[in-house]
Amino acid sequence: MPLPSKRGIDIAASPIRSLLPYADAAKREGRHIYHLNIGQPDIVTPLEAREYLEAQKAPIVKYGPSEGLPELRSAIATYYDKFSAGLTNEDVYVTTGASEAILFTLLSCCDPCDEVIIPEPFYANYLGFADVAQVDIVPISSYLEKEFSLPEPDEFVKRITSRTKAIFLCNPGNPTGQLYDEDQLYSLIQVVKKHNLFLIVDEVYREFCYDKAFKSVLAYEGIEEQVIVIDSISKVFSACGARVGCLITKNRDVQAVVNKYAQLRLCPPYHGQQLALACYQNPEPYISSAKEEYRSRRDSLYELLSEIEGINYYKPQAAFYNMIELPVDDAEAFCKWMLTDFEYQGATTMLAPASGFYFNQELGRKQVRLAYILNKEDLRAAIICLGKGLDSYKKLVQ
Ligand SMILES: Cc1ncc(COP(=O)(O)O)c(C=O)c1O
Numbered sequence: 001m002p003l004p005s006k007r008g009i010d011i012a013a014s015p016i017r018s019l020l021p022y023a024d025a026a027k028r029e030g031r032h033i034y035h036l037n038i039g040q041p042d043i044v045t046p047l048e049a050r051e052y053l054e055a056q057k058a059p060i061v062k063y064g065p066s067e068g069l070p071e072l073r074s075a076i077a078t079y080y081d082k083f084s085a086g087l088t089n090e091d092v093y094v095t096t097g098a099s100e101a102i103l104f105t106l107l108s109c110c111d112p113c114d115e116v117i118i119p120e121p122f123y124a125n126y127l128g129f130a131d132v133a134q135v136d137i138v139p140i141s142s143y144l145e146k147e148f149s150l151p152e153p154d155e156f157v158k159r160i161t162s163r164t165k166a167i168f169l170c171n172p173g174n175p176t177g178q179l180y181d182e183d184q185l186y187s188l189i190q191v192v193k194k195h196n197l198f199l200i201v202d203e204v205y206r207e208f209c210y211d212k213a214f215k216s217v218l219a220y221e222g223i224e225e226q227v228i229v230i231d232s233i234s235k236v237f238s239a240c241g242a243r244v245g246c247l248i249t250k251n252r253d254v255q256a257v258v259n260k261y262a263q264l265r266l267c268p269p270y271h272g273q274q275l276a277l278a279c280y281q282n283p284e285p286y287i288s289s290a291k292e293e294y295r296s297r298r299d300s301l302y303e304l305l306s307e308i309e310g311i312n313y314y315k316p317q318a319a320f321y322n323m324i325e326l327p328v329d330d331a332e333a334f335c336k337w338m339l340t341d342f343e344y345q346g347a348t349t350m351l352a353p354a355s356g357f358y359f360n361q362e363l364g365r366k367q368v369r370l371a372y373i374l375n376k377e378d379l380r381a382a383i384i385c386l387g388k389g390l391d392s393y394k395k396l397v398q
Contacts, residue, residue, distance in 0.1 A: 015356025034382030068094025085218035098232035121357035139359035177316025
């Protein structure tokens with residue numbers, strides 16, 4: 001029997017989904033699972049988008065332009081006016097989710113063995129996409145004790161080599177839920193300018209910032225040609241299944257290369273793009289109500305966590321994630337045990353073990369990521385269940 005590729009076998013598995021077989025088994029046994037493990041929002045997709053889907057009668061679902069439907073590119077460029085991004089339609093490439101935008105960015109900016117510096121913990125799939133693009137990730141650790149603030153510019157400078165092609169940030173952060181400080185970002189931009197690097201920023205959570213205003217990296221002057229922004233409708237409009245995102249750059253040379261990759265995969269999903277267009281028609285009321293809901297969940301979660309003994313946690317400023325450190329030796333073993341051996345009132349809580357969000361996996365050994373994507377009642381029940389689980393586990397392993 002022929003064997004699958006070694007690189008496929010070696011590729012990092014998703015820490016968000018790795019425990020799913022245990023969750024499925026628990027469901028078959030009749031236990032309810034509170035899913036705090038995955039960033040699948042429960043907020044209803046905008047009405048305009050759902051109306052679009054219901055009205056569909058197209059007899060042929062055709063290919064569209066590789067760079068995306070012109071009316072959607074224009075709607076996205078206009079949406080960015082509120083971030084003073086100064087975009088034209090040509091700066092926006094519609095992709096199959098932010099996922100494809102990440103891959104296109106790495107393939108367009110880097111050659112095999114080029115290095116990209118990324119603060120860790122980071123969105124776990126960056127590892128897989130870097131593997132596919134044969135790009136080396138050079139991590140800089142950020143720490144829970146410092147609330148995962150952006151490492152100092154010197155830390156980046158120390159890691160720059162002749163192979164460094166880009167600095168890659170996720171702002172606001174998944175899994176940290178943190179928003180980088182504007183001044184710190186400005187200092188890092190000076191490093192990017194001086195060393196003539198690309199600055200790639202995944203901003204898919206930009207609309208969910210609770211304590212201070214968000215400034216897009218597209219609004220900084222003097223690095224226009226160096227910036228690539230990754231975006232998506234998945235989180236902002238609770239439309240993960242539409243598979244629509246975009247890659248934004250004003251660099252004409254990069255655009256030309258992205259265009260070739262875009263043509264290779266023919267076009268982004270047609271219906272997903274129409275749905276996205278409906279979302280961008282009048283986005284503000286929807287976005288502000290979703291943001292308020294997440295803010296209130298963030299506050300509740302913070303209060304609920306204060307009732308669990310022995311954990312280390314902070315108040316995240318953005319997105320809908322929180323990293324916490326548990327009083328256990330191995331958070332992954334605990335998360336698995338919660339699914340295989342524990343229940344409280346007929347239910348258990350599923351979390352994402354954090355080691356998969358780190359390049360240096362040991363740093364996340366005691367940590368988990370929580371996604372506050374459940375309504376407040378379920379969130380409360382999920383955290384109470386987590387607390388009870390920790391109590392039982394402590395007795396078991398003592
Ligand atoms: C930071 C970040 N970037 C990209 C993605 C992928 O988004 P999409 O659904 O648009 O592919 C996610 C999904 O969770 C994410 O959290």
